[in-house]
Amino acid sequence: MRKTIMTRSFLVGASLALVSLSLQAQTVSTPVVGFQKTTLSANAYKGIGISLVNPAVITGSVSGKSGYVVTLTGASGVGTSLENAPASYYLEVTSGANVGDRFEVNVSATKSANNATITLAANSRNTANAQTVNLASGSGVVVRKHITLDQVRSSLAGTLRGDDNSYANADVLYVHNGITFVGYWLGTDLQSWWSNDDPDDHRFDVIGPGQGILFYKKGSAATFTSVGSVRPNDYKQVLSAGYQLNAPGYPISYTPVALGGALSNGWNAGDKIFVHDGLAYNGNTLMSDGYWDDGVNPDPVNSTVLVSGDASFLTYLSNPVTDLETKPTQ
Numbered sequence: 094m095r096k097t098i099m100t101r102s103f104l105v106g107a108s109l110a111l112v113s114l115s116l117q118a119q120t121v122s123t124p125v126v127g128f129q130k131t132t133l134s135a136n137a138y139k140g141i142g143i144s145l146v147n148p149a150v151i152t153g154s155v156s157g158k159s160g161y162v163v164t165l166t167g168a169s170g171v172g173t174s175l176e177n178a179p180a181s182y183y184l185e186v187t188s189g190a191n192v193g194d195r196f197e198v199n200v201s202a203t204k205s206a207n208n209a210t211i212t213l214a215a216n217s218r219n220t221a222n223a224q225t226v227n228l229a230s231g232s233g234v235v236v237r238k239h240i241t242l243d244q245v246r247s248s249l250a251g252t253l254r255g256d257d258n259s260y261a262n263a264d265v266l267y268v269h270n271g272i273t274f275v276g277y278w279l280g281t282d283l284q285s286w287w288s289n290d291d292p293d294d295h296r297f298d299v300i301g302p303g304q305g306i307l308f309y310k311k312g313s314a315a316t317f318t319s320v321g322s323v324r325p326n327d328y329k330q331v332l333s334a335g336y337q338l339n340a341p342g343y344p345i346s347y348t349p350v351a352l353g354g355a356l357s358n359g360w361n362a363g364d365k366i367f368v369h370d371g372l373a374y375n376g377n378t379l380m381s382d383g384y385w386d387d388g389v390n391p392d393p394v395n396s397t398v399l400v401s402g403d404a405s406f407l408t409y410l411s412n413p414v415t416d417l418e419t420k421p422t423q
């Protein structure tokens with residue numbers, strides 16, 4: 094049955110405002126390593142979702158946890174595997190009851206202890222409370238280095254555009270803070286990233302797991318090549334109420350249902366998934382009968398691929414949702 098026509102396009106152009114060890118291996122398989130190349134057309138927007146992960150620098154099994162401190166079985170000198178700040182890391186649970194959970198690592202405390210422990214940190218990127226969560230003995234964990242704006246820049250190839258004074262003549266990377274898009278533009282040295290929010294270089298700012306990017310390529314086309322491993326465990330995504338710019342957990346194609354968008358998963362009628370086509374965001378709306386409507390086609394788009402494994406997507410949810418996605422068969 095034909096659904097009510099919804100407004101499909103949400104303009105982005107002018108409306109985008111710059112507001113400113115070695116440990117004993119606990120796995121029996123080798124992660125799939127590969128790359129994804131994304132074309133960035135000249136003078137156009139492109140949603141980028143980084144689904145490949147950096148290699149694990151620590152792999153282990155939990156023997157206990159007290160507060161923020163996780164102890165690994167048979168480990169020693171864990172801190173030597175971590176670089177000093179500004180390097181940043183996260184711990185991801187790869188097996189056990191908390192599989193998919195992720196927590197920021199307190200690098201200075203972990204390096205200072207330099208024993209069998211990893212100290213977690215309170216952070217909005219955590220998928221659960223780092224202090225109170227119960228990681229059962231035997232749970233598998235890995236620690237990975239975060240992807241940063243600097244790593245994004247190093248993944249770009251082509252004629253880059255930079256300007257220390259204004260985004261108007263530079264390549265721009267946008268993230269979403271839950272209220273609006275925040276832009277970072279490439280500096281004249283083609284290394285630094287600047288923002289209207291403050292005078293600091295943002296090259297070491299983190300693009301967290303599941304966090305999407307909207308990129309504007311100024312002047313000429315380029316490519317973005319993400320190199321990394323396919324996450325070998327189930328993936329947990331915490332979607333906040335309101336707007337959120339997301340990245341897929343795996344390098345595969347997604348229908349709205351595959352993204353977790355179903356009434357049975359806690360989504361509500363009126364929740365939306367937006368995908369950028371280079372000029373504008375196109376909206377898809379979850380209806381009260383469980384069907385997805387793109388506002389254009391007469392048939393539901395529940396089985397239509399909306400998001401590729403290298404693209405970002407914007408969600409609008411009336412209530413927060415936590416989704417655990419089962420890892421694809423490799």
